[in-house]
Amino acid sequence: MAPRTGSRKQATYQPEGAREAGQLMVLIIGYVLIALLIVTVVAAASSVYLEHKKLLSLADGASIAAADSFTLGQIDGSSGTPTAILSGPRVRGTTLDYLSRHGAFARFSSLAVAPATGSPDGATAVVVLSAAVHPPIVNFLVPDGIRIEATSTARSRLTR
8 A cells, every 4th residue: 555645734843932933022012112101201200390490499589589679668666677578569570570680581481470479468579480391202292381380488587
């Protein structure tokens, strides 16, 4: 009898894991995309945080300048010392002057002095600034930027 040809399929040898060879590449691509997403989020959050700190520093300087813009009030009869008086419009004007002298409007996007800027008690200067931050990489997702706000207070006090 002659051997039969073609009636039997021969089993081909495949090394272990050969059927899963393409799946490792998909896993690597997935991990790379997740790592890039994490880097993007961290960079955007860091950018917003740093811009907020810069705006807070600017608000601190403006509130100190505004607190120094006091006028002398009436002399208190019992102690004989004058009092420092701040007015809301003067605090706002001094803040705008400080910002323009330090080039803040060129450094910050959409910088604005909030309506809460003023002197609520006549002795404290409150400065509230807001600006837009444009984080890197994800700027196309938020074309108007992310709005941040910084508030700073300074008090006028006369001492000897």
